[in-house]
Amino acid sequence: MAGSTRLEISSQLGRTAAITGATGGLGYETALALAKAGSEVILTGRDDRKGRSAIEKISREVAGAKVSYNLSIWRALHRSPPSHSGCTPGIPLIS
Numbered sequence: 701m702a703g704s705t706r707l708e709i710s711s712q713l714g715r716t717a718a719i720t721g722a723t724g725g726l727g728y729e730t731a732l733a734l735a736k737a738g739s740e741v742i743l744t745g746r747d748d749r750k751g752r753s754a755i756e757k758i759s760r761e762v763a764g765a766k767v768s769y770n771l772s773i774w775r776a777l778h779r780s781p782p783s784h785s786g787c788t789p790g791i792p793l794i795s
């Protein structure tokens with residue numbers, strides 16, 4: 701489709717991504733795209749209600765999605781930013 705902004709990602713099966721700011725906007729869309737690509741996604745953010753809502757939306761859209769919300773990871777990332785060797789900044793990929 702002309703003008704499409706859909707995010708396409710190669711298979712992420714077997715990988716786990718912790719995504720900061722994943723309760724809305726670009727972070728949410730990134731988490732959704734990674735879940736669709738097969739990654740387990742750990743959403744982080746500062747608002748538990750928005751976190752639960754984001755989990756529900758991704759679970760509805762991606763059958764069998766492995767998705768969770770973890771506030772403590774967000775806190776840890778903000779205390780000590782991870783290194784991003786080989787990863788897109790802001791998306792630390794675990795394993």
Ligand SMILES: NC(=O)c1ccc[n+]([C@@H]2O[C@H](COP(=O)([O-])OP(=O)(O)OC[C@H]3O[C@@H](n4cnc5c(N)ncnc54)[C@H](OP(=O)(O)O)[C@@H]3O)[C@@H](O)[C@H]2O)c1
Pocket residue numbers: 720721722723724725726727728745746747750
């Ligand atoms: N959306 C676009 O089309 C677009 C285009 C070009 C550039 N940008 C830029 O890209 C960035 C992200 O845009 P967006 O639309 O994705 O933003 P957004 O919807 O406002 O926020 C995305 C995520 O970041 C979190 N967040 C926002 N401010 C935060 C803060 N100060 N500390 C911690 N978490 C924070 C939000 O959490 P809460 O829900 O708790 O606020 C949400 O989970 C912005 O700088 C924007 O100017 C966006």
